[in-house]
Amino acid sequence: MNWVALVVLLALIEYFVLGGLVGRARVKYAIAAPAVTGHPLFERYFRVHQNSLEQLIIFVPAVWLFGLYVSALWAAVVGAVFLAARILYAVGYIAAPERREAGAVLSGVTEAVLLIGALVGIIRSIVLT
Amino acid sequence: MNWVALVVLLALIEYFVLGGLVGRARVKYAIAAPAVTGHPLFERYFRVHQNSLEQLIIFVPAVWLFGLYVSALWAAVVGAVFLAARILYAVGYIAAPERREAGAVLSGVTEAVLLIGALVGIIRSIVLT
Amino acid sequence: MNWVALVVLLALIEYFVLGGLVGRARVKYAIAAPAVTGHPLFERYFRVHQNSLEQLIIFVPAVWLFGLYVSALWAAVVGAVFLAARILYAVGYIAAPERREAGAVLSGVTEAVLLIGALVGIIRSIVLT
Numbered sequence: 001m002n003w004v005a006l007v008v009l010l011a012l013i014e015y016f017v018l019g020g021l022v023g024r025a026r027v028k029y030a031i032a033a034p035a036v037t038g039h040p041l042f043e044r045y046f047r048v049h050q051n052s053l054e055q056l057i058i059f060v061p062a063v064w065l066f067g068l069y070v071s072a073l074w075a076a077v078v079g080a081v082f083l084a085a086r087i088l089y090a091v092g093y094i095a096a097p098e099r100r101e102a103g104a105v106l107s108g109v110t111e112a113v114l115l116i117g118a119l120v121g122i123i124r125s126i127v128l129t
Numbered sequence: 130m131n132w133v134a135l136v137v138l139l140a141l142i143e144y145f146v147l148g149g150l151v152g153r154a155r156v157k158y159a160i161a162a163p164a165v166t167g168h169p170l171f172e173r174y175f176r177v178h179q180n181s182l183e184q185l186i187i188f189v190p191a192v193w194l195f196g197l198y199v200s201a202l203w204a205a206v207v208g209a210v211f212l213a214a215r216i217l218y219a220v221g222y223i224a225a226p227e228r229r230e231a232g233a234v235l236s237g238v239t240e241a242v243l244l245i246g247a248l249v250g251i252i253r254s255i256v257l258t
Numbered sequence: 259m260n261w262v263a264l265v266v267l268l269a270l271i272e273y274f275v276l277g278g279l280v281g282r283a284r285v286k287y288a289i290a291a292p293a294v295t296g297h298p299l300f301e302r303y304f305r306v307h308q309n310s311l312e313q314l315i316i317f318v319p320a321v322w323l324f325g326l327y328v329s330a331l332w333a334a335v336v337g338a339v340f341l342a343a344r345i346l347y348a349v350g351y352i353a354a355p356e357r358r359e360a361g362a363v364l365s366g367v368t369e370a371v372l373l374i375g376a377l378v379g380i381i382r383s384i385v386l387t
Contacts, residue, residue, distance in 0.1 A: 002380060002383050002384045002387065003384065005323055005326075005327065005376075005380045006377075006380045006381070006384065008319055008323070009319075009320070009323060009373065009376055009377050009380060010377075012315075012316050012319060012320055012373060013373050013377070015315070015316060016316055016369060016370070016373060019312060019366075020366075032355070033305060033351075033355040033356075033358065034298070034301040034302050034304070034305040034351075034355055035301075036305075040163070043163040043164075044163050046163070047162065047163040047165075049312070053182070053311070053312055053315055054148060054178070054182055056315050057141075057144070057182055057185050057186060057189075057315060058141050058144060058145055060315075060319050061137055061138075061141060061189050062138070062141055065134055065137070065138060068134075069134065093162075093163075097161070097162040097163055098162075100162065108148075108149075111145060112145070115138065115141060115142050115145060118134075118138055119135075119138050119139075119142070122131060122134045122135050122138060123135070125131050126131045126132065126135065129131065169292070172292040172293075173292050175292070176291060176292040176294075182311070183277060183307070183311055186270075186273070186311055186314050186315060186318075187270050187273060187274055190266055190267075190270060190318050191267070191270055194263055194266070194267060197263075198263065222291075222292075226290070226291040226292055227291075229291065237277075237278075240274060241274070244267065244270060244271050244274060247263075247267055248264075248267050248268075248271070251260060251263045251264050251267060252264070254260050255260045255261065255264065258260065
């Protein structure tokens with residue numbers, strides 16, 4: 001599971017960096033806390049960060065369970081595609097909100113693969129034991 | 130822990146579906162990103178998804194630790210109640226925001242059971258070793 | 259890993275309590291769902307809860323991987339600092355948004371320590387096997 005752990009950790013680091021970018025955008029566009037709106041560019045950074053959170057809550061347990069119940073190697077491979085999709089999403093969204101689509105769809109597909117694969121693997125384990 | 134894994138995975142799949150419903154509502158009510166407000170019905174879907182995220186960050190580690198430190202069987206049973214509560218919450222909230230209460234309270238109770246149970250189990254393990 | 263489990267669980271309990279405070283603030287400041295704005299004090303509670311979620315998605319897997327790949331003892335120690343930082347953050351932010359800084363910086367530093375430490379530990383495991 002070392003490679004799965006590595007992919008999870010890199011996804012967390014990417015998210016940590018996105019959080020730093022939100023903080024920087026808050027200063028740059030002069031959005032005083034607790035406001036989270038007020039400048040379209042700030043809102044892009046904020047929404048990228050938020051959406052990444054929404055995906056990580058699925059990704060981290062799903063890739064781990066897929067790794068445990070199906071294949072650690074394939075979990076790492078699909079996880080690496082997820083990681084690339086999230087970077088694509090972030091870069092696209094910050095450039096222009098409508099350019100978030102490719103990354104969003106690819107993230108969703110990788111999550112669906114992990115969820116369905118892990119579901120099959122878990123059910124198989126339950127049935128076989 | 131197979132049954133705990135199954136409950137966690139089903140909760141993730143429910144959340145994944147809720148995310149899809151937000152995307153569909155974004156199109157249906159013509160809320161262009163990065164906005165997350167603008168139509169009360171869109172906001173219901175958005176808030177259901179957001180609240181489910183807030184609960185999952187507690188549920189996933191708590192049910193796992195409860196399963197490891199207290200009882201895998203009871204973790205799965207309480208987890209199944211949580212899952213039902215989240216579906217009740219989502220269906221209720223989308224029908225009318227004030228109808229989210231039953232599901233919200235039941236989610237909170239199951240989380241409290243998992244948190245307190247796991248806390249007792251962990252402290253017992255620390256004391257006994 | 260018992261102490262790491264304890265720190266994770268206490269962070270989840272703190273977050274659960276913050277969620278309860280948001281609910282109480284919603285009633286106190288008469289913010290009807292699905293709105294999440296409308297009164298500056300409600301927004302502080304809401305943002306504290308939200309920011310804590312954003313940190314937990316990093317903290318929970320990172321402290322666990324650090325514990326597995328580097329040192330369970332140090333994971334628990336750094337995790338305890340994180341826990342203190344989050345309480346500092348919440349108390350500061352609710353008093354005045356600009357007083358969230360100390361807790362926010364300390365949270366970020368502990369997360370960076372966990373992320374970088376775990377990354378080094380995982381890479382070392384991959385290289386050595």
